[in-house]
Amino acid sequence: MKNDIILAGVGGQGILSIAAIIGLAAVDMGMHLKQAEVHGMSQRGGDVQSHLRISDEEIASDLIPKGCADMIISVEPMESLRYLPWLSPDGYVITNTTPFVNIPNYPEIGKVLDIVQQQPHYVMLDCDTMAKELESAKSANMVVLGAASPFLCIPFERLEAAVAKLFGKKGDAVVALNIKALNAGRQVALNSK
Amino acid sequence: MQKQLLLGDEAIAQGALDAGISGVYAYPGTPSTEITEYVQHSKEAREKNLHCTWSANEKTALEGALGMSYSGKRALAAMKHVGLNVAADPFINSAITGANGGLVVVAADDPSMHSSQDEQDSRFFSKFAFIPTLEPGNQQEAYDMTRYGFDLSEKYRVPVMLRITTRLAHSRAGVQRREVNAENQISLPENPRQFVLLPANARKQYKDLLKKQAGLEQESIESGYNTYTDAADKKLGIVACGLAYNYLMENFADRKVPHPVLKISQYPLPRPMIEKLFNECETILVLEEGQPLVEEQLKGYLSKGLHIKGRLDGTLPRDGELNPNIVAVALGLPNTEGAPVPEIVASRPPSLCRGCPHIDTYNALNQAIAKYSPGRVFSDIGCYTLGALPPYNAINSCVDMGASITMAKGAADAGLFPSVAVIGDSTFTHSGITSLLDAVVDKSPITVLILDNLTTGMTGGQASHAEGRIEAICRGLGVEEDHIHVLKPLPKQHEANLEVIARELEYRGVSVIIPRRECIQTLNRKMRAKFKNKEKGN
Known part of the structure; x- marks a missing residue:
């Protein structure tokens, strides 16, 4: 039982919260974990990625070998494509469709989404709009995590419990909103499966 | 005790805390920053009142740690690889004095230069200095080896280097803690001349250091880490x-x-x-x-x-x-690789944040300097180095901490006028003060912009030694009062700022211009905290 996951996005989009939730759930299950993060200069509005590995056996490398990732979870559509060299042939691309445009040469979004749709396995969803509709605009990252949840080796209740643990300090209302966002994303993935 | 999920950096910090350190000494630098931050946020460290405030630079940090070691207590010094260049003098010489209380120096290397200007390997430094070195391969080893490093340091009376790289520093995994050691009591060196490196003493101490090498190699064979x-x-x-x-x-x-x-x-x-x-x-x-x-x-x-x-x-x-x-x-094994990156994917380099004060400073500087030929702006290490990228294209150098001012001075010595330095507040107090003194003594015709965002921005907003002190430092060094200006870098102040910069570029002496506005990141953080407190109050 293992998942090798590339988390992708732009600095400040909350990919580390996604990592923290999967990590909390995995450790609660007694699994091994390694998670390589990006800190420092590259964080300033640049592309960021995290290699997250969970396994019931000991993990050797902090980095996932190319061509071996089970999934790419991306908070930004173009960023989901940047890490295709790491994705295994039967791996999943799970991505938000709302672009984060902070460069002048951002490609036409239609073309980006076309390429996502050419992948053998993908889930695409507009996490930003879904989060806004739930009146929780900041929870777009939870929506995309929810969409990834059917493909994780972690039971969904464990993820919900981890969300409650991570956001517990911020109060019940925040926890409830994030769990709602998580469920909304999961439904999209289950319906498209 | 359950395993904790720790970054490599955090595992080192926890290892040092459990080894009974009395202080950590450091200047922020990726990928080493989180070591000191972990101690700063540690409840145990607070209760024990351990030293954990930032130092002005890596040299002062290592010297502070050496002083603590002299007193018989355990000290950790942490820095990025290029920080070890700054601390090279005390590093090499601390091998000759030797340690008293355990002294561990963390050098965090950055191969592939994720956040650095070179990828030098600190193991060459420790070999050069005859300092034994530990190189953990995972987070648990980072914890265990930090503890072992202090024991080794006290056993052989030498500083020990712990060498890590970015990938371990910033990767998280489960770490099992062990028992907590008490701090050492103050106990000065038995030999009162141990730390007096007059040539006659130094020669003797150096021979001792060489003699220790056989024992240290034996440790490498027997410790179980090889x-x-x-x-x-x-x-x-x-x-x-x-x-x-x-x-x-x-x-x-x-x-x-x-x-x-x-x-x-x-x-x-x-x-x-x-x-x-x-x-x-x-x-x-x-x-x-x-x-x-x-x-x-x-x-x-x-x-x-x-x-x-x-x-x-x-x-x-x-x-x-x-x-x-x-x-x-x-190894000759088959390689694995997924699909190639589609051509459509554009690169997304880091950039200055929206609302960053440096943007307004660069807009004013670019306009003021446009009438001269290009290539006159020497810059430094920090967020403002991103001013080298479009759309600003505002700076022409980034070499090492403090180099902006001294390089501008050297260019002015060569006849380049006007010649401009751009340096951040924290970089200025790290290594720019002596540079400015050189310029003042020679009455060099340079314009120095000290970009004061009231923090050490690039590494995530640590306290800056410069806060509230820049004008006094400049006056104290002998910069003329009439040529020290504080600006507010905001779009609405653009014309006024432009006028000051344009005027000082023409001055044939040292001018210091201080565009001062808080980093947008630390400001947002403060506002969020304030909002949260207010909510709690209601």
Whole structure:
């Protein structure tokens, strides 16, 4: 039982919260974990990625070998494509469709989404709009995590419990909103499966 | 006790806390910053009142740590690799004085230059200084070796270097803590001359240091951190240092390598273990993160005898960090790779944040300097280095901490006028003050912009020693009062700022202009905290 996951996005989009939730759930299950993060200069509005590995056996490398990732979870559509060299042939691309445009040469979004749709396995969803509709605009990252949840080796209740643990300090209302966002994303993935 | 999920940096900090340190000394620098931040946020450290405030730079940090060691207590100094250049003087000489209380120096290297201007390998520094070195390969080893480092330091009375790289510093895994040691009591060196490096003493101390090397090598053989795993296929023997060991293991699903493997995590190198590998194997492959230190030693100058493969013969890339795929190719195993990156994917370099004060400063500076020929702005290390990228294209150099002012001065000495320096507040107090003194003494015709965002921005907003002190420092150094200006870098102040910068560019002496506005990141953080407190109050 293992998942090798590339988390992708732009600095400040909350990919580390996604990592923290999967990590909390995995450790609660007694699994091994390694998670390589990006800190420092590259964080300033640049592309960021995290290699997250969970396994019931000991993990050797902090980095996932190319061509071996089970999934790419991306908070930004173009960023989901940047890490295709790491994705295994039967791996999943799970991505938000709302672009984060902070460069002048951002490609036409239609073309980006076309390429996502050419992948053998993908889930695409507009996490930003879904989060806004739930009146929780900041929870777009939870929506995309929810969409990834059917493909994780972690039971969904464990993820919900981890969300409650991570956001517990911020109060019940925040926890409830994030769990709602998580469920909304999961439904999209289950319906498209 | 349950395992904690810690970054490599945090594991080192926890290891040091549990080893009974009395203080950590550091200047922020990626990838080492989180070591000190972990101690600063630690409840135990607060209760024990351990020293954990930032130092002005890495040199003052290491000297502070050495003073604590002199007093008999355990001290940790932490810095990024280029910070060790700044601290080179105390580092090399602390090997000659030796330690009293345990002294561990963390050097965090950055192969592939994720957040640095070079990828120098600190193991060369420690070899040069005769300082024993530990190179953990995972987070648990980072914790354990930090503790061991303090014991080793006290046993042999030498500083110990702990060498890590970005990938371990910023990767998280479970760490098992062990018992907590009490702090040492104050106990000054038995030999009152130990720390007095007058030539006559230094010569004696240096001989002592050389004598310690045999014992230190014995430790490398016996500590258990260097391990020899035998296997049947002796066509190849593998030396895997630090993190490289993980990439080797990643390539064997059952974690059984068909060749003998010598895992190296402690230096000086354990000669008998290497000899055994040499005697039994036809070819040796050296896997090391960073520069080919072990490979060069094994190969020798003339590279005669056994065939050594590694970074020098092209088996591995000559630069950049390793990964499982690079190691697979070196082992002759099939490589794996997914689909290529679609051409449509544009690069997304880091950029100045929206609302950043540096943007307004660069807009004013660019306009003021447009009438002169290009290539006159010397800059420094910090967020504002991003001013080198479009759309600003505002700066022409970034070399080392403090170089902006002294390079502007040198260019002015050469006849370039106007000549401009752009330096951040924290970088100025790190290494710019003596540079400015040089300019004042020579009455150099330079304009220095000290971009004061009231924090150490690039590393995440740590306290800056410059806060509230810049004008007084400049006056104290002898900058003329009339040529010290404080500006507010805001779009609505653009014309006024432009006028001041344009005027001072023409002044044939030292001018200091201080555009001052808080970093948008730290400001937002404060506002969020304030909002939260207000909500709580209601």
